Amino acid sequence: MYFVYIIRCRDGSLYTGITTDPVRRFREHSGEVPNGAKFTHSHPPAALEALWSCADRSSASKLEYAIKKLRREQKLRIIADDAAFAELLGSEYAALCEREELPAELKQGT
Numbered sequence: 001m002y003f004v005y006i007i008r009c010r011d012g013s014l015y016t017g018i019t020t021d022p023v024r025r026f027r028e029h030s031g032e033v034p035n036g037a038k039f040t041h042s043h044p045p046a047a048l049e050a051l052w053s054c055a056d057r058s059s060a061s062k063l064e065y066a067i068k069k070l071r072r073e074q075k076l077r078i079i080a081d082d083a084a085f086a087e088l089l090g091s092e093y094a095a096l097c098e099r100e101e102l103p104a105e106l107k108q109g110t
Helices: 022-030 038-042 057-069 072-080 082-089 091-096
Strands: 002-009 014-019 045-054 097-099
Touching: 002 022, 002 057, 002 072, 014 022, 014 057, 014 072, 022 045, 045 057, 045 072, 057 082, 057 091, 057 097, 072 082, 082 091, 091 097
Parallel strands: none
Antiparallel strands: 002 014, 002 045, 045 097
């Protein structure tokens, strides 16, 4: 299973990525372990804001790309409102991916 996630950085910026292990990947972005993205080196993460599961890498990559093309305001809408996800990204993604509950340790940014 693959996951697409949106992280809110300490400066308020948003970072979108994919992973098979959201907890490990957040720790990498936070600098706890090596291999975080270049972007999060200069924009440290504050919290995981949204998480979607996808059955395969192809679906996850397509969703990641679609989210990255959204404007900031649209990203904030899909974070806050599940209904906005299908509205902004289309029913294709709503059928392929499912919103997941955020792990408590990541939601708090710890």
